[in-house]
Amino acid sequence: MEPNQKKANGLALIPFAVFVGVYLATGITLNAMGVEMAFYQLPTPIASFIGIIVAFAMFKGKFDDKLSVFLHGCGEENIMIMCMVFLFAGAFTSVSSAMGGVDSVVNLGMTFIPPQFIAAGVFVISAFISISTGTSVGTVTAVTPIALGLAQAGGLNQFLVVGATIGGSMFGDNLSMISDTTIAATRTQDVEMKDKFRANFKIALPAALVTFVLLLIFGRPETLPAVQEYSYNIIKVLPYIFVLVASLLGVNVFAVLTGGILFSGAIGLATGSFSALELANNVYNGFSGMFEIFLLSMITGGLAKMVEKEGGLEWLLQKISKVIKNRQTAELGIAVMTSLTNIATANNTVAILIDSTIAKDISKEYGVDPKRTASLLDIFACAFQGILPYGAQILFACALMENLNSPFQVITQCWYQFILMAFAILSIFFAKGVDTKKATN
Known part of the structure; x- marks a missing residue:
């Protein structure tokens, strides 16, 4: 091997294959047994830990040397920054929810959305909540019960309304500055959140606008539901607006999230939503809620470093390079790789961490x-x-629905996700300035 040539070893990818295989096999087996939320029964860090054991067993060298490589990967700066952002984001979400922020956002939207625009309205509400809180699952859980009630009252297709809810949730999750997917994607690629937001926005906004128009046209109820009164407090919406605006202005993410936590905490104390001690517990609960993704990110970073040292990633890159010929096919390859990994793991953050x-x-x-x-x-x-x-989003939504024969009744109505993929693929082939020549090494 030449001095500057990196080692390539396909066998070094086996620990990663074990990680994904254990996770996928467990989910498929439990699903066949009729277990609810089958793909979420085995904690992903445990599946990753099994892969780590395989790596230590099969890679050559002293145990202490392998441990040193693993710990170096776990403690890599970007990994640690990403893990800390997860904790702060969890704390903000927990505190702002406890002080009634999510309820106020939902009720505010339902107050001002005309009844004839229910489907398009829940899409917008879900998008705002998800982009503000950084969680699509939490948004689906919060909005779906209200959306189903409005659909039933208005004689509207419940599958369409729930599909719009999930679509809006994924729009916000994809763009949110405090979403775990955004944190993982930006930190692993060494880019600023605001820059990634702008790149995403050019694709997601047109897709959202097309979805919104289609929902306006095809989502009108047969009968208008009875007018209801929804209680909200505009003050409780302000922390979300603060986090969104400050993030877009490029304020340091830790400063943004700390400000959001303090803002939500002050409002919660002033309105009597919780005491000072309960506020502290809400912050800690937010930290605790991020433990799994924190641990997974850290140990996956260690596993990736071991695989990289053994030449697994270089081998994969060489194989992919035989198919990829230019920047367009490189972007398409990244898209396909991420899609397949997410299908295998049913977890978008895990997919990003694996492929990053x-x-x-x-x-x-x-x-x-x-x-x-x-x-x-x-x-x-x-x-x-x-x-x-x-996936968790579809599973949570379907669990709240009656007269559901198959999840595909909902999936076929998730228009935004399909439109988003179409716009993203178009951007790969028709974006301005696409360089078709291989970059100079």
Whole structure:
């Protein structure tokens, strides 16, 4: 091997294959047994831990040396920054929800949306809540019961309304500055959140506008539901607006989230939503709620470093390079790779973490802008996550519905996800300035 040639070893990918295989096999088996939320019964860090054990067992060298490589990957700066952002985002979501922010946002939207625009309205409400809170699952859980009630009262297709709810949730999750997918995509590709947001927005906004227009046309109820009064407090909406605006202005993410926590905490204390001690517990509960993704991110970083040292990622890059010829096919390869990984894991954040290193290498090799790479990782992970019959979003929504024969009754009405993928693919082939020449190494 030449001095500057990196080691390539396909067998080094086995630990990653074990990680994904254990997770996927467990989900399929439990699903066949009729277990609810089958793909979420096995904690993903445990599946990753099994892959780590395989790596230690099969890679050559002293145990202490392998441990050193693993810990170096766990403690890599971007991994640690990403993990800390997860904690702060969890705390903000927990505190703002506890002080009544989510309820106020939902009720505010339902107060001002005309009854004849229910489907389009819940799409917009879900998008705002998700982009403000960074969680699509939480948004689906909060909005779906209200959306179903409005659909029933207005004689509207309940599957369409729920599909609009999930679509709006995925729109916000994909763009939110505090979403775990955004955090993972930006930190692993070394880009600023505001830059990734702008790259995403150019694709997601047109897709959302097309979806909104279609929902206006085809989502009108047969009869208008009775007018209801929804109580809300505009003050409780302000922390979400603060986080969104401050993030777009480029304020440091830690400063943004700390300000959001303090803002929500002050409102909660002033309105009597919780005491000072309860506020502290809400912050800690937010930290605790992010433990799984925190641990997964850290140990996956360690596993990736071991696989990289053994030449697994270089082998994969060489194989992909035989198919990828230019920047367009490089971007398409990143999109396909992320989509397949998300289908296998049913977790968009996990898919991004698994694919991030090889995506970064492909980007460097073929001159793909890192902002673009982060955007593609997030878009395709979120788009597929929102149409998986065994994904959390579809499962939560379907669990709230009656007279449901198949999750595909909802999936076929998730228009936004399909439109988003179409716009993203079009952007790969028709974006201005696409360089068809391989980047110079």
